[in-house]
Amino acid sequence: MSEKIEKRLDEICDFISENHMYTKAYINEHRGKYPVYSATIGQPFGYIETYDFENIDVLVVVNYGGSGNTYIIHDQRFSIGRNICGLSIKEEYKDMLSLEYIKMVATPILINRAKGEKQKNLNQKMVKETVINIPILEGGIFDINIQVSLSETYNNIENQKKVLLGKVEMLKNTRIEINDQEDIQFENVKITKLFTPKGGSMKYSKKWCKEHEGNYAIYSGSTADIFAYVDQVQYNGDYLTWVIDGLAGYIMKLSGKFDITCHRGILIPTEDCKNIDLDYVKRVIEPVFRKRIRGRIGINGKNKYTALKPTHIQKYDDTIPIPIKPDGTYDLAKQKELAKQYTILEQIKDNICKKVFELTSITVEA
Incomplete structure (x- = not known):
């Protein structure tokens, strides 16, 4: 050395x-x-x-x-x-x-x-x-040869990291297809046939929330944290919500009594949304939403600022595959079965991404 x-x-x-x-x-x-x-x-x-x-x-x-x-x-x-x-x-x-x-x-x-x-x-x-x-x-x-050698090694590693991180982003946004099964028939159904996309309320500022503290959770653009607890509530039940801006397009299922800020959207079930399993829909709809995001992407494919407004969802009018019975009605049991399979596949994807991030966090000691 x-x-x-x-x-x-x-x-x-x-x-x-x-x-x-x-x-x-x-x-x-x-x-x-x-x-x-x-x-x-x-x-x-x-x-x-x-x-x-x-x-x-x-x-x-x-x-x-x-x-x-x-x-x-x-x-x-x-x-x-x-x-x-x-x-x-x-x-x-x-x-x-x-x-x-x-x-x-x-x-x-x-x-x-x-x-x-x-x-x-x-x-x-x-x-x-x-x-x-x-x-x-x-x-x-000063040893210029060692400097050049170390910097070349470092640049090669950094280039490989970029390639790996780019593949991770592709993997995260990949729409997993498990509908190639002979015993299941699918119908491609418009998202807007099953749900009406709606944005959250603009009134939930930090000041407003502090003045109306309570027991009901308000969710915003974060995919993990609760924004505040207030004394009023708009929604009660099981719903799919998505991030409108920031890390746009990611889906979160919410249950019970809650509300959302203008940085999160909610999918309101229509009259046609019967015998639909939200856990299954969450799995097939998130890659579609992530494909439609607009805005800036950060270095190495990381999110910087992206957006997906309710109007964008209505404009694109994308479809998702729904299992159907021989009579053409939605097959709820098959949806639940596929949802479990999706969960396993998503866990595999998450583990792969985690391993890649661990690998790309390795630094070269000079």
Whole structure:
């Protein structure tokens, strides 16, 4: 194993501070062909007619929001915008240090140093003072070969992680088909024939809920937590609900007395919704809803912000397979039987996803 030496980032890199001049308004007024980079990972904030830097590779560190995250700029001509800072290897170390290696070892340290809850901050002084380990040869010279080798290994692993995480997202959204059974006949029934999609109430603000504390649960966009307990209730019974925005499309069955906020929708059974098992419907309808979500997806396929409104469900008019008897009526017993099979398959899917997430959480020690 190669020896290592500790170095502060400002000892080995020149520091480029953010430029507050590059606002959205400025960029709109000075449009051109040269990119301006900001806190969006790897993507220019906009393009202007001038540039500040030429022919240098820069490691960008996000200072606000996704603080600590990094990416490298290789453009010939560009500028540095707001909420980030840049690091370029000092001239005397250019043949001895790898920017990819610095990115690899510095990023997890920078992310851990960021302060705050949702919108984390990492001031530029903290970036300068961040200490990393660098492999050295005898005599204390930086070992560029080890740096390159480690960073190549790291990048290969990260690429494989992205592939695996992409497959997990595909697996999660896969519609499991178990209707290839000779003894079961199916009818593809429109979701809107069985249910009327409806959004929750907008009145349930945190202030309102505090003024009306009670024993009835209110559910919002979370797929796990109860939003509040209040003294009023709208629904009583068994219903399927879904997340309207955030992690949109995920289904949760609710029973008893409850209500929902405007961030969750509910499927109201129609007159045609007879002999229908909600546990079965939950399994076949969630992949359909997840396929229809709109919005932004995060890095590696993770959710960032997506939406699925009641109007979207009505517009698409999708169908789900319902087992039927020889006389054409819905077969409730077969639905319950299939629901149990779906539960087993979903558990297998969840275990696979869990194993992949455990695998992709492995880090490379420099």
